[in-house]
Amino acid sequence: xxxxxxxxxxxxxxxxxxxxxxxxxxxxxxxxxxxxxxxxxxxxxxxxxxxxxxxxxxxxxxxxxxxxxxxxxxxxxxxxxxxxxxxxxxxxxxxxxxxxxxxxxxxxxxxxxxxxxxxxxxxxxxxxxxxxxxxxxxxxxxxxxxxxxxxxxxxxxxxxxxxxxxxxxxxxxxxxxxxxxxxxxxxxxxxxxxxxxxxxxxxxxxxxxxxxxxxxxxxxxxxxxxxxxxxxxxxxxxxxxxxxxxxxxxxxxxxxxxxxxxxxxxxxxxxxxxxxxxxxxxxxxxxxxxxxxxxxxxxxxxxxxxxxxxxxxxxxxxxxxxxxxxxxxxxxxxxxxxxxxxxxxxxxxxxxxxxxxxxxxxxxxxxxxx
Numbered sequence: 001x002x003x004x005x006x007x008x009x010x011x012x013x014x015x016x017x018x019x020x021x022x023x024x025x026x027x028x029x030x031x032x033x034x035x036x037x038x039x040x041x042x043x044x045x046x047x048x049x050x051x052x053x054x055x056x057x058x059x060x061x062x063x064x065x066x067x068x069x070x071x072x073x074x075x076x077x078x079x080x081x082x083x084x085x086x087x088x089x090x091x092x093x094x095x096x097x098x099x100x101x102x103x104x105x106x107x108x109x110x111x112x113x114x115x116x117x118x119x120x121x122x123x124x125x126x127x128x129x130x131x132x133x134x135x136x137x138x139x140x141x142x143x144x145x146x147x148x149x150x151x152x153x154x155x156x157x158x159x160x161x162x163x164x165x166x167x168x169x170x171x172x173x174x175x176x177x178x179x180x181x182x183x184x185x186x187x188x189x190x191x192x193x194x195x196x197x198x199x200x201x202x203x204x205x206x207x208x209x210x211x212x213x214x215x216x217x218x219x220x221x222x223x224x225x226x227x228x229x230x231x232x233x234x235x236x237x238x239x240x241x242x243x244x245x246x247x248x249x250x251x252x253x254x255x256x257x258x259x260x261x262x263x264x265x266x267x268x269x270x271x272x273x274x275x276x277x278x279x280x281x282x283x284x285x286x287x288x289x290x291x292x293x294x295x296x297x298x299x300x301x302x303x304x305x306x307x308x309x310x311x312x313x314x315x316x317x318x319x320x321x322x323x324x325x326x327x328x329x330x331x332x333x334x335x336x337x338x339x340x341x342x343x344x345x346x347x348x349x350x351x352x353x354x355x356x357x358x359x360x361x362x363x364x365x366x367x368x369x370x
Contacts (some may be wrong), residue, residue: 002368005090007034008099008121014280016052016147017177021352022359024265029363030055036078036101037061037288053319057084059101082108094119094149098137104122106141109190115146115366121174123154123299124161126277138162148172149362152278154299158279170365172358173303174278175350181287183264184344190338193221195326198259198264199273201229206295206316207270208238213322214270215242221330231255249363263288267336268329273298274317286310286347291339293325304350310343 021032033056061078071095078101081189083199085093091239093109093116095102109116118141121244127134147168150156156169195214197204207225214223223287225248232250239245255260263269270293271286284305286292292311294301307313312325329336 002029002091002363003089004029004031004094005085005088006031006035006094007144008037008094008100009099010037010285011035011053014174014176016176018352019056019284019354020054021050021356021364027360032056032086034042034081034088036081036099039061046117059084081105090114092111092117092363092366095141095145096120096136096140097122098141102141103137108280110144116144116366117147117149117362117366118142118145118159118164119151121151121275122275123152123158124274124298125154125297125299127158127188129141135162138284142217147362148368149359152300152303154302155277161259168365170358170362172362173350173355174280174283174300175352176283176287177194177354178279178287178347178351181260181263181284181345182344183288185262185289185337185340189337189340191267191330191333191340193218194266194268195221195223195293196226196262196269196285197223197271198262198269199224200225200285201225201227201232201235203231204274204276206229207228207235208223208275209274209316209319210270210272210322211235211242211244211248212240213316213319213326214247215244216319216323217326218330219247222247224249224251224262224266226259228253239343260288263290266290267340268293268311268326269284270326271295271298271301272322274316283347286343289340290327291336291342293322293329293345293352302307305341305343310339310346331361 017058019033040140046121059078059080081101081104093114095105095116096119140165144160148164150169150171151174156171160166215234239248243272269290270280273295276298278300282294282301282304294313295316296313301313314321314325316322
């Protein structure tokens, strides 16, 4: 059996679900996951039970936080990756993204003649502001990788722009454990006028772009906001100024059954983000039979949905366009019901066994030195 070590940042629930699947799947590979940090160390609220993590290691680390306008950046300086790789003795290493831990792993792979695959979520849009040194890191890793795993079509294009050979690129789309979210609307469901947002309340997510657009829509449309973050008070003030405070409900952070209930009670989902390398919350919403109004800067939207079928893909900076998309999706209850059905059907195409096919293709194409 071939030993595969995956090096990643922290245990996000959607990644953990994928790793659990591949660790339990009967195949010619065994997997061990090395996390550069724990969620609490980088300020994530995700709660992942230890028993869900499977075969794994947490590295010791220090975290540096850099405050930025739209979203704080956390630099993780982990220790012990070389020692852990020596202990695990992998046949293949999968390096996620391009941080300092990955650079050390790449050096180890080259010394030991162990092939590594470069796996990324990044896109040209999500990485438009990276510096010269970060670009050098990406080229360094990409030019030495045995192959590539891309989390979206936009990611694959981005990897190729840094020098990845197209024939070595394999797409394995980001996904969630869709069984946790699948909820079909009843056949006799009569759509209401509830618009739902789920996510952090930070500048990058674009809620401040949504609020003035909502003010231009039918006053019967209500917005439910699930999440918390540094911009909440400013967003509340903005809603007051736009005279729509009575149309917005603030739910705070929710997960589990409480979050599922919010999806169930809503009619349309919206993600007005300025920047998201994917936007997995779109898929969660589609699993719950919700059509989606997605920002064109959520790069995964173009893989997850078809504009006009499961919702709309729009420019959130264009207030009139965003308001029109909201009004139009609620205007025809029959069409809205068909979009809800289309979302539910489309979401089932992103089951973990389906998206994992590209992941295994990348492994199968990797030559292991004798």
